[in-house]
Amino acid sequence: MRWFPVALTASLALALTFLTLPVVAIFINSSPGDLLDSLGDPVARDALWLSLRCTAAALAIIVAVGTPAAYLLATRAFRGKALAVTLIELPLVLPPAVAGIALLASVGPSGLLGGAIDAAGIQLSLATAGVVVALTFVASPFYVRQAMAAFVSVDRTLLDASRTLGVSEARGFARVMIPTAMPGLVAGGALALGRALGEFGATLMFAGSFRGITQTAPLAIYDTYATDFDSALALSAVLVAVSGAILLSVKLVHGGEVLGGAPR
Amino acid sequence: MRRAGVVIAALIALAGCGGDDSSSSSSSSSSKNSPVIVSAASSMTEALTSCSPRDKLQFAGSDELAAQIEQGVKPDVYAAANTKLPDQLYSEGKLSKPVKFATNTFVLAVPKDSKITSIDDLTAKGVKIAIGSETVPIGSYTRDTLAKLPPAQSRAILANVRSNEPDVKGIVGKLTQGAADAGFVYVTDVNATNGRLKAIELPAEVEPQVTYEAGVVKGAKHPTEGQDYVDALSSGACADALEKAGFGPAP
Numbered sequence: 001m002r003w004f005p006v007a008l009t010a011s012l013a014l015a016l017t018f019l020t021l022p023v024v025a026i027f028i029n030s031s032p033g034d035l036l037d038s039l040g041d042p043v044a045r046d047a048l049w050l051s052l053r054c055t056a057a058a059l060a061i062i063v064a065v066g067t068p069a070a071y072l073l074a075t076r077a078f079r080g081k082a083l084a085v086t087l088i089e090l091p092l093v094l095p096p097a098v099a100g101i102a103l104l105a106s107v108g109p110s111g112l113l114g115g116a117i118d119a120a121g122i123q124l125s126l127a128t129a130g131v132v133v134a135l136t137f138v139a140s141p142f143y144v145r146q147a148m149a150a151f152v153s154v155d156r157t158l159l160d161a162s163r164t165l166g167v168s169e170a171r172g173f174a175r176v177m178i179p180t181a182m183p184g185l186v187a188g189g190a191l192a193l194g195r196a197l198g199e200f201g202a203t204l205m206f207a208g209s210f211r212g213i214t215q216t217a218p219l220a221i222y223d224t225y226a227t228d229f230d231s232a233l234a235l236s237a238v239l240v241a242v243s244g245a246i247l248l249s250v251k252l253v254h255g256g257e258v259l260g261g262a263p264r
Numbered sequence: 265m266r267r268a269g270v271v272i273a274a275l276i277a278l279a280g281c282g283g284d285d286s287s288s289s290s291s292s293s294s295s296k297n298s299p300v301i302v303s304a305a306s307s308m309t310e311a312l313t314s315c316s317p318r319d320k321l322q323f324a325g326s327d328e329l330a331a332q333i334e335q336g337v338k339p340d341v342y343a344a345a346n347t348k349l350p351d352q353l354y355s356e357g358k359l360s361k362p363v364k365f366a367t368n369t370f371v372l373a374v375p376k377d378s379k380i381t382s383i384d385d386l387t388a389k390g391v392k393i394a395i396g397s398e399t400v401p402i403g404s405y406t407r408d409t410l411a412k413l414p415p416a417q418s419r420a421i422l423a424n425v426r427s428n429e430p431d432v433k434g435i436v437g438k439l440t441q442g443a444a445d446a447g448f449v450y451v452t453d454v455n456a457t458n459g460r461l462k463a464i465e466l467p468a469e470v471e472p473q474v475t476y477e478a479g480v481v482k483g484a485k486h487p488t489e490g491q492d493y494v495d496a497l498s499s500g501a502c503a504d505a506l507e508k509a510g511f512g513p514a515p
Binding site: 104108109110114125126127204205208209210211213214215222223224225226227229 | 325327328330331334335392394397399400425426427428429430434437438441442443444
């Protein structure tokens with residue numbers, strides 16, 4: 001018989017079931033009524049609001065710094081470029097606990113730059129700014145990688161044509177490269193957003209957990225699941241919905257080719 | 265984060281052996297000296313790791329471990345940093361009658377060079393305090409203790425709280441890293457930092473009675489060995505290790 005197509009289908013079915021079942025279980029266990037109730041819970045609301053604010057701040061930093069950096073990496077050849085790309089991608093594969101330790105050792109109160117940061121009057125640990133730092137650290141590579149790929153895939157003749165017409169590189173970057181690479185940039189932003197929204201370990205270790213200040217939605221879920229599993233489920237469902245909406249809207253706006261067919 | 269990883273790994277490991285009884289029965293009957301699966305409060309990490317290296321130990325906040333058992337995870341032994349959680353599981357028929365096996369001392373912990381010398385110093389503006397979250401025993405001991413102080417003092421201290429940590433390790437970590445200036449933990453946690461933190465005793469009239477309780481989880485794979493383990497917490501190698509770490513004998 002044709003065993004190979006059967007094996008392929010079975011693999012897909014297995015993967016789909018395994019990946020979907022846990023998410024489906026969240027919604028089966030929490031009715032829409034529970035969901036709305038959980039949004040009425042001030043602890044959950046504070047956590048979601050804090051998550052959204054910190055994620056937005058982290059994403060703004062990531063896009064502002066990451067876009068030019070990715071452009072440079074995509075358009076220039078220089079010694080040590082492969083190393084630079086690897087270093088930027090490293091947080092992608094770091095365990096969250098390692099990210100937490102790394103942040104403590106570098107910008108924590110007794111870390112490498114701890115004294116300087118303190119002297120500048122900036123407080124990161126146990127403060128909202130620390131959450132933003134943790135989110136930025138773990139989510140940046142998702143954006144930069146995708147942005148780099150998007151810039152690489154832009155047809156160089158477009159940029160060259162604009163250069164021969166006397167357009168400066170800065171203008172070419174703003175008027176040609178960014179609009180052309182936009183689908184890839186948006187996809188990278190969505191991935192970074194999703195990662196930042198879900199950040200847990202580094203945040204807890206580096207920034208702590210306090211309602212309204214450092215307790216993001218994942219931390220609130222962790223804090224409540226032991227005693228109030230239903231609230232934790234409901235808040236989880238909200239996060240699934242938000243993350244799913246991000247993914248879906250990106251796919252819809254950019255016609256599916258964005259996340260599926262990353263430029264190569 | 266380390267603890268989340270431990271919890272998830274333990275959930276997977278424990279779900280695997282507790283989930284379906286049909287497949288696990290063959291392996292459970294095979295060996296008499298199979299390692300006992302222990303879910304213990306994280307304040308016992310050092311002591312239990314040293315006295316029972318061959319057993320499968322997982323440490324987390326007592327409340328999280330209790331929640332896992334509520335969700336159907338079946339370690340052999342549950343050892344908690346209070347009596348409330350084991351008693352509750354016992355009343356639900358999910359744990360054998362729990363045994364009191366140790367006590368601990370609830371203290372104020374500060375970095376070794378701190379200028380804080382008593383609980384009265386915690387009301388000053390700008391003191392950053394880390395405590396346990398409400399659901400974990402250390403957090404409820406903390407709130408009970410603060411409730412016994414004059415209301416104004418209690419309010420001022422709570423206003424200085426900057427983090428509600430999910431277990432004692434989180435509080436100790438915030439203190440040793442210099443992120444927090446003071447925290448409420450057990451004296452054994454301070455002892456485990458090898459002098460990096462110092463313990464400040466609380467006035468006797470506000471100090472809570474901290475009693476540890478353990479029991480065998482109903483439906484556990486190794487109930488006999490589990491019971492042996494629980495017994496050894498009161499007298500045996502683990503009792504000695506607990507005493508060495510600074511735990512007191514059972515009341």
